[in-house]
Amino acid sequence: MKSSVIxxxxxxxxxxxxxxxxxxxxxxxxxxxxxxxxxxxxLVVLPGGFSYGxxxxxxxxxxxxxxxxxxxxxxxxxxxxxxxxxxxxxxVETGLVPGxxxxxxYLEFICKNVFVKINNKQNKYFxxxxxEVLEFHIAHxxxxxxxxxxxxxxxxxxxxxxxxxxxxxxxxxxxxxxNGSIKNIAGIFNxxxxxxxxxxxxxxxxxxxxxxxxxxxxFKNLINNLK
Amino acid sequence: xxVNEQIAVDHGLKKDxxxxxxxxxxxxxxxxxxxIFSAMWNEHCSYKSSRLHLKKLPTKGKKVIQGPGENAGxxxxxxxxxxxxxxxxxxxxxxxxxxxxxxxxVGGIMRxxxxxxxxxxxxxxxxxxxxxxxxxxxxxxxxxVHGIGGxxxxxxxxxxxxxxxxxxxxxxxxxVNAMTLGLVKKDKIFYSKAAGLNKPVxxxxxxxxxxGIHGASMASASFDEKIEEKKPxxxxxxxxxxxxxxxxxxxxxAGDSIIAIQDMGAAGLTSSSIEMASKGNLGIEINLNKVxxxxxxxxxxxxxxxxxxxxxxxxxxxxxxxxxxxIFDKWNLDFAVIGKTTKSKKIELYFDEERVADIPVNTLxxxxxxxxxxxxxxxxxxxxxxxxxxxxxxxxxxxxxxILTNPNVCSKEWIWQQYDHTVxxxxxxxxxxxxxxxxxxxxDKAVAASIDSSAVYCWAHPLTGGKQVVCESFRNLxxxxxxxxxxxxxxxxGSPENExxxxxxxxCVEGIGEASDYLKFPVVSGNVSFYNQTKDQGIKPxxxxxxxxxxxxxxxxxxxxxxxxxxxxxxxxxxxxxIDQSLFARIILDEKNGPPPEVNLFNxxxxxxxxxxxxxxxxxxxxxxxxxxxxITAVAKMCIKGKKGINIKKxxxxxxxxxxxxxxxxxxxxLEINKKDYRKVADILNKNAVHFDELGTxxxxxxxxxxxxxxxxxxxxTSNKSWLTNYMSx
Numbered sequence: 001m002k003s004s005v006i007x008x009x010x011x012x013x014x015x016x017x018x019x020x021x022x023x024x025x026x027x028x029x030x031x032x033x034x035x036x037x038x039x040x041x042x043l044v045v046l047p048g049g050f051s052y053g054x055x056x057x058x059x060x061x062x063x064x065x066x067x068x069x070x071x072x073x074x075x076x077x078x079x080x081x082x083x084x085x086x087x088x089x090x091x092v093e094t095g096l097v098p099g100x101x102x103x104x105x106y107l108e109f110i111c112k113n114v115f116v117k118i119n120n121k122q123n124k125y126f127x128x129x130x131x132e133v134l135e136f137h138i139a140h141x142x143x144x145x146x147x148x149x150x151x152x153x154x155x156x157x158x159x160x161x162x163x164x165x166x167x168x169x170x171x172x173x174x175x176x177x178x179n180g181s182i183k184n185i186a187g188i189f190n191x192x193x194x195x196x197x198x199x200x201x202x203x204x205x206x207x208x209x210x211x212x213x214x215x216x217x218x219f220k221n222l223i224n225n226l227k
Numbered sequence: 228x229x230v231n232e233q234i235a236v237d238h239g240l241k242k243d244x245x246x247x248x249x250x251x252x253x254x255x256x257x258x259x260x261x262x263i264f265s266a267m268w269n270e271h272c273s274y275k276s277s278r279l280h281l282k283k284l285p286t287k288g289k290k291v292i293q294g295p296g297e298n299a300g301x302x303x304x305x306x307x308x309x310x311x312x313x314x315x316x317x318x319x320x321x322x323x324x325x326x327x328x329x330x331x332x333v334g335g336i337m338r339x340x341x342x343x344x345x346x347x348x349x350x351x352x353x354x355x356x357x358x359x360x361x362x363x364x365x366x367x368x369x370x371x372v373h374g375i376g377g378x379x380x381x382x383x384x385x386x387x388x389x390x391x392x393x394x395x396x397x398x399x400x401x402x403v404n405a406m407t408l409g410l411v412k413k414d415k416i417f418y419s420k421a422a423g424l425n426k427p428v429x430x431x432x433x434x435x436x437x438x439g440i441h442g443a444s445m446a447s448a449s450f451d452e453k454i455e456e457k458k459p460x461x462x463x464x465x466x467x468x469x470x471x472x473x474x475x476x477x478x479x480x481a482g483d484s485i486i487a488i489q490d491m492g493a494a495g496l497t498s499s500s501i502e503m504a505s506k507g508n509l510g511i512e513i514n515l516n517k518v519x520x521x522x523x524x525x526x527x528x529x530x531x532x533x534x535x536x537x538x539x540x541x542x543x544x545x546x547x548x549x550x551x552x553x554i555f556d557k558w559n560l561d562f563a564v565i566g567k568t569t570k571s572k573k574i575e576l577y578f579d580e581e582r583v584a585d586i587p588v589n590t591l592x593x594x595x596x597x598x599x600x601x602x603x604x605x606x607x608x609x610x611x612x613x614x615x616x617x618x619x620x621x622x623x624x625x626x627x628x629x630i631l632t633n634p635n636v637c638s639k640e641w642i643w644q645q646y647d648h649t650v651x652x653x654x655x656x657x658x659x660x661x662x663x664x665x666x667x668x669x670x671d672k673a674v675a676a677s678i679d680s681s682a683v684y685c686w687a688h689p690l691t692g693g694k695q696v697v698c699e700s701f702r703n704l705x706x707x708x709x710x711x712x713x714x715x716x717x718x719x720x721g722s723p724e725n726e727x728x729x730x731x732x733x734x735c736v737e738g739i740g741e742a743s744d745y746l747k748f749p750v751v752s753g754n755v756s757f758y759n760q761t762k763d764q765g766i767k768p769x770x771x772x773x774x775x776x777x778x779x780x781x782x783x784x785x786x787x788x789x790x791x792x793x794x795x796x797x798x799x800x801x802x803x804x805x806i807d808q809s810l811f812a813r814i815i816l817d818e819k820n821g822p823p824p825e826v827n828l829f830n831x832x833x834x835x836x837x838x839x840x841x842x843x844x845x846x847x848x849x850x851x852x853x854x855x856x857x858x859i860t861a862v863a864k865m866c867i868k869g870k871k872g873i874n875i876k877k878x879x880x881x882x883x884x885x886x887x888x889x890x891x892x893x894x895x896x897x898l899e900i901n902k903k904d905y906r907k908v909a910d911i912l913n914k915n916a917v918h919f920d921e922l923g924t925x926x927x928x929x930x931x932x933x934x935x936x937x938x939x940x941x942x943x944x945t946s947n948k949s950w951l952t953n954y955m956s957x
Contacts, residue, residue, distance in 0.1 A: 009559065010467050012383020016652040048650075050381040053467025109376050109645045139380070139647045201649075209655045209666070209781060 001026050001226050004041040006071065008033045008062040013048035013084065013201065020203035021045070024219040033065040042226050043080045044071055046087030048139070048201060058101065058142045059089030068094060080124060080226065081195045085140055088187070088197035097190050097197045098155060099147035104140070105180025111139040113211050114178055116163040116186045116200060117170045123193035124225040125162065125218075133170045134163075134214040136186075136200030138178060143199040145181035145188070152182065162187035162196055228258045238265035239444045244596055251590040259527045259576065259584045264591065266494035266532055267501060269444045270757050273595040276723035277755045280736045285744040290712050291751055292413065298339040298490065299409075300751025301416060302713045304777050308667060309413045310674055311345035314353075314406040314717040314773045316756035320461040321403040323454060325370025329354075330378040330464040331536055332405045337382060338490035341473050342539065344417040344480045345409025348651060349665050350379045350386040351678045352405050353717070353771040357398030359634050359954060364393070367401050369955065374464075375405070376645045381466035382473070385654050386646035387663025390678050390771070393634040396686075399450060399761030404717040404754075406773040408676055410667060417480060419489040421507030421542045421568050426486055428500070428511060428566040429548070431555050432472045432538035436521035438462050439495070439534025449722055449760040468537040468560070475558040476539065484547035491538040497531045499540040500566075501574055505592040507542075510571035515578040519561040527576060527583040542568060602729035605689050611807050611821045618816075618885045624930075624938045626815055626889070627863060628946045630856045633814055637950040655781055659868075661706035661852060662774075666781050673781035675709035677774050682767040684823035687808045689731045689768055693738020694826040698893060700774030701746050702852035705835045706896060708785040708842045709776030714743060716753040716772050721765020723757045731768035732757075739770060745828040746835075748774070785842055787851035789869030794848055794925045795902055796873060798858055800834050800895030801918040804886035810855045811889035830894040837915040838896055844911070846904045853895040859888040861897050862922070866930060867944045874931045875923040884933075899925065 003026040007014045014030065021028045021043075029039045038044060051062035062068070068090075075081045075096050083091035091097045104110060115133050118126050147155065155161060164184040166172045177184045179199075187198025205215030228234070235245035238261060248264050249255055256264060270276060286294035292309055293301035299313035317332025337347045354371055357364045368391075379386050384407070439462035479485060487507065489499040496518070504511040515527050521535070543551055548564060555562035569575070574591070576584040630636055643658035655673060656664035662677035679699045685692030697714065704711045716739060721728035743750055759766040778784055789796075806812050807821025841847050849869070853861045859875075866873055877884055900908050912919050931937045 010381070010470055012381075012470065012650060016650065019652060049383060050467060050470070053381065053465070053470075055467065108373075109380055109647070111647045111649060112644055137649055139649060141380075204649045204652055206652070209784075210652065211649055 001042045001223050002040060003028045003043040003045060004031045004039055005045045005047055006031050006033060006067055008051035008065060010051045010053055011047050011049035013203065016203045017045050017047045020206050020215065020219055023206060025223050031067060033067050035067050036070065038070040038074055043082065044074060046083040046090050048085030048087060051086055051090065059086060059093040062090045063093035072096065075195050078192065078194050083197040084201055085199055088199055089142065091195065091197040096195045097188050098151050099145055099188065101142050102144040102146050103142050104144050109141040110178050113137050114200065115166050115168050117166040117172055118163055119161045120159050123189060125196050125222060127225050129217065129221050133166060133168065134218065135212045136202060136214060137204045137211045138200050140199055143179045143181065145185040147182065155188065158191050160189045160191065161185055162189050163198060230255055230258055230261045235261060238262065239269055239448060240265050244268060251594055259531060260586055262528045262532050263497050263584060263586060265444060266497045267591045268595050272494050272498055274755055275596045276598050276600050276757060277732065278597050279599055280733050284736065284740045284750045286749050286751060288713065288747060288749040291749055294751050295753060298342045298419060300713065300715060301343065302751060302775065303413065304672060304674065307413045309411050309416065310775060311340050311343045311409040311411055312407065312715055312773065312775055313339050313752040314404055314715045314771065315339065315754045316717050316719060317403045317405065318400060318719060318756050318759055321371055322401050323457055324461040325367045326374040327461050327463050329371040329374030329403050331462045332403050333375050333378040334464045334466060334469050334536055335492050336405045336407045337384065337469065338492065340407045340409035341476055342417065342488050342490045343411065344415050345411035346477060347384045347407050347409045349408045349663060349676060350384050350405065351388045351663065351676055351773060352386065353390045353678045353680055355392045355394065355397045355402035355769060357393065357401065358395040359393050361398045365955065371403055372642050372645055378464055378466045380647040382470050383650050385648045385650050385665065387648055387654055387665060388658050388677055389643065390680065391639050391642060394682060394767060396767040399764065400759040400766050402719050402759065402769055404771045406678055406715060408674060408775065415480065417485060417488050419487050419503050419506055421487045421503040421509050423486060424568055424570055426545060426568045427543050427548055427564045428513065428568065429541040429543050429551065430518055430538065430563045430565045431541060432560055433465060433468050433535055434519045434521035434561055435530055435533045436535045437525065437529055437533060440529060440532045449758045449762065451762060462534045462536050464536050471558040471560055472537050472539065475555050475560055478554050479551055484544050484551055485541055486544060487542040489540050491540060493534065495532060495534045501588060501591050503540065503542060504574060504588045508572065510569035510573045510575065510588065511566055512569050512575045513566035515576055517563050517565040519563055527578040600723050600729045601726050602733045603726045605730055605734060607688050608820055608822045611818055613806055621815065621885060623888065623932055624936050627859050629814065630810055630860050631863060631943060631947040632950045633810060634950060636810065636856055636860060638948045639951060640948060641951045641955055655784060656707055656786060660787055661703040662709065664707055664778065664784055671780045673778040673784060675704050675707045675776045675778060677703035678771060679703060680769050680771040682769040683808055685731065685735055685770065686767040687821065687823045689734035690738045691823050691826055693735035693770060694742040695823065695893060696770055696772045697739050697742035697746065697748060698826055698831045699854060700772045701748055701831065701835055702896065704774050704776035705838055706785065706787065706850045706852045708783055709778045710839060711748050711774055711776040713749050713751045714772050714774045716750055716770055718753065718755045719759055719766065719769040719771065720757050721760040725765065728765045735768050735770045742828060746832055783842065785847055785850045787849055787865050787868055789865045789871040789899055789925050790848045792871065792925050792927060793902065794899050795905060796922045796925060797898045797900065797919050798895060798922050799838065799898060799912065799917055799919045800830065801892065802858065802887055802890055802895065803892050804882040804890045805892045806886060806890055809857065809889060809891040811857065824891050824893050826893050833915060834894050834896065834917050837912060837917045841908060841911055846900060846908050847898055848901060849899040851897050853897060855891065857889040857891055858897065863930065863943050865897060866940050867947055870928065870940060872926040872929040872940055873923050874926045877933060878920045
């Protein structure tokens with residue numbers, strides 16, 4: 001399986017993502033933001049970081065990068081595109097997934113482990129994941145997902161919510177919401193479910209010595225689903 | 228403007244220093260030259276009060292590749308890998324403008340590290356604030372934490388450990404010390420020594436603005452009531468540009484174009500150009516019209532003294548300009564050839580085709596002032612006699628809870644959760660343990676780092692305090708299973724012009740030197756920050772020690788959380804019951820006098836090395852050093868982290884219970900071992916003549932003391948975790 005990780009100026013989880021993808025069998029290429037064409041890919045990843053310093057609005061300048069035309073075309077033709085953290089912020093700026101990401105409710109950067117409940121497994125990202133709840137890691141300042149009532153209705157009608165913040169038993173409640181996201185949303189799909197944006201970093205959970213192993217589970221499953 | 232003595236004094240120079248400048252130049256300097264002298268001769272850049280004493284520190288060792296004198300120290304961690312590290316203070320600016328002050332402190336220290344060719348892999352910090360009740364404390368703390376996070380998080384470098392304390396002596400002068408570790412191949416280390424004639428001098432990074440002018444001079448003076456007016460001397464950070472600068476520099480460093488490289492930190496273009504010329508015994512000629520400026524009509528004086536951030540000066544090989552420019556263009560950074568190296572041994576500056584400065588380099592560096600300041604030796608305070616009736620009524624659990632809630636002991640999770648501590652995917656021990664640990668990417672090795680200071684001990688007796696801080700750093704590294712290699716120090720003191728403060732400095736340095744020499748734990752880099760003083764009120768002496776150690780196989784790393792019910796808990800190192808200057812004495816007995824605990828370097832080394840042997844033999848399940856709050860506090864933290872309880876049976880033949888549990892004797896660790904390993908562990912400890920007590924066994928979720936007093940771990944955990952969060956949310 002071939003993957004591509006896009007490096008924007010200010011991306012800082014691009015290497016971590018490449019390490020994770022390679023560890024679970026992807027042949028990965030790093031792609032520079034100013035390139036016009038994507039290499040042939042089965043998966044494109046927009047990594048975490050602070051593209052363009054998060055100046056203006058998180059993700060907004062990166063969403064206008066040259067490479068993003070190709071990424072958008074790729075997504076619109078059904079290609080798998082995953083945005084993690086800043087990558088999620090870039091995705092909402094392109095409109096590939098609905099909504100916006102506001103500053104965290106308590107106005108502070110949060111770096112910690114969280115639990116997320118998988119809301120929809122009818123897609124290549126989460127199909128065949130046995131667990132209902134995954135332990136992931138977040139590290140962000142602007143992860144407070146927000147959308148209009150109409151958008152939310154549409155999102156729910158189309159089953160676009162990917163994961164919600166919850167406790168270890170899968171209970172989705174306000175007190176397990178780290179950043180104020182509407183409906184505890186931690187990740188969301190486009191209508192077709194080939195584009196996934198999420199705040200948690202599965203690439204930081206890929207061995208027992210790190211924050212945990214549920215990232216390994218996620219990537220192993222993902223590559224199998226793509227085969 | 229014609230320069231005179233008054234203008235020189237306004238620049239922070241002393242009258243005799245100005246006279247010396249005129250004598251060295253054999254003329255009156257012009258204003259640009261005066262600015263350059265004032266920047267190079269201030270305390271911050273010249274170390275004029277400290278140089279004499281710093282020379283006494285041990286700086287060499289088998290693993291030392293580069294000691295003090297470069298941008299950072301470098302140590303060997305085998306297999307052609309090396310760690311570059313240094314600590315730096317940003318105290319004065321952080322008090323004036325906490326967010327930017329702290330942020331640029333972090334940015335500056337990372338630049339020092341990647342200037343040497345190393346990719347930063349971990350950040351640490353030591354931050355000290357006034358009393359929690361002081362009206363400024365909360366905002367300063369919030370601003371500093373946001374600033375450190377804002378910069379480090381954006382750079383994508385994990386912040387893996389730190390230290391925070393509160394003490395009223397910092398009410399008017401907070402401390403912000405930032406430390407960075409970088410990883411480099413031993414044969415790809417870059418230095419700041421220029422070499423060769425007519426080599427192009429290159430300016431890269433951000434444009435130069437009017438920010439931070441006189442920043443280094445500001446940091447070389449005490450504060451007064453007009454300190455708010457100094458805001459313009461604080462630099463403004465742009466971590467995004469620094470991230471680009473990091474990537475661009477490392478890309479250029481992969482080839483062989485660079486002869487020398489130096490970041491523009493304190494005193495900006497002035498100190499960077501002069502240091503490179505001085506080390507290379509060369510001259511440098513700069514055309515200031517070529518310097519990329521952010522603002523219009525900047526004068527030579529402003530250009531030379533600006534402390535705009537995220538800038539580097541490089542001496543390139545001839546003919547490599549286009550290659551280098553291409554890289555910096557790719558990263559959207561300014562790139563300008565601004566001058567060349569010359570044989571004149573002078574710093575020559577041109578502006579609008581006029582020579583605006585012409586100074587022999589040696590007058591700025593070798594001829595800079597050095598003072599043998601007067602200092603006062605501190606006496607060892609008399610021991611207090613604790614009256615039995617003062618402690619008889621105390622309930623152990625209530626006392627323990629008070630200590631766990633104390634601002635200097637409580638959990639600092641509110642702080643470190645705001646720092647990205649997991650980016651780069653190699654953090655295997657997060658903040659909140661004895662030391663932070665990151666793997667050396669792609670290998671089985673890991674590097675441990677810790678940052679420590681004990682202002683109260685240093686204040687009570689500087690010589691003992693200086694030794695103690697080094698020992699604490701040593702212990703923290705050993706507690707995670709790392710072999711200590713070297714340290715960096717950040718020496719935060721009051722005014723060197725005050726004999727008592729100078730005495731504190733001299734004796735702390737002596738203590739640091741003695742301990743680091745004995746423990747073979749040399750000082751490879753550091754920084755001095757004097758004038759942490761408002762009017763005539765100085766801070767408690769606060770040398771901060773950043774220690775670095777190596778774990779050969781990261782799978783053998785030790786953590787402090789209790790692992791398994793029924794395992795045995797031992798204390799190694801002897802408990803004599805030293806209560807003076809302990810947290811217990813200060814907050815429970817309200818006793819602030821007396822000597823700090825004695826430091827016995829032989830025991831310290833022996834206990835530490837023996838523990839490393841036990842760890843090598845895989846006999847240790849968890850370990851934690853005993854520090855503030857004594858044995859019971861250390862044990863409580865291990866319980867909280869591991870969500871386990873303990874059944875403590877105080878060894879019978881010892882001093883009274885309270886003294887045993889709360890004393891702060893040095894050189895001690897708490898260990899968890901498997902019952903079946905007891906014999907082996909005891910044999911090794913006995914063979915090495917290490918004293919140990921059996922403290923108890925791990926239980927489900929309560930702390931029992933002598934089968935009677937008890938408390939649940941949840942209760943202790945709440946005491947420990949709530950103080951800071953509550954304080955910050957009020």
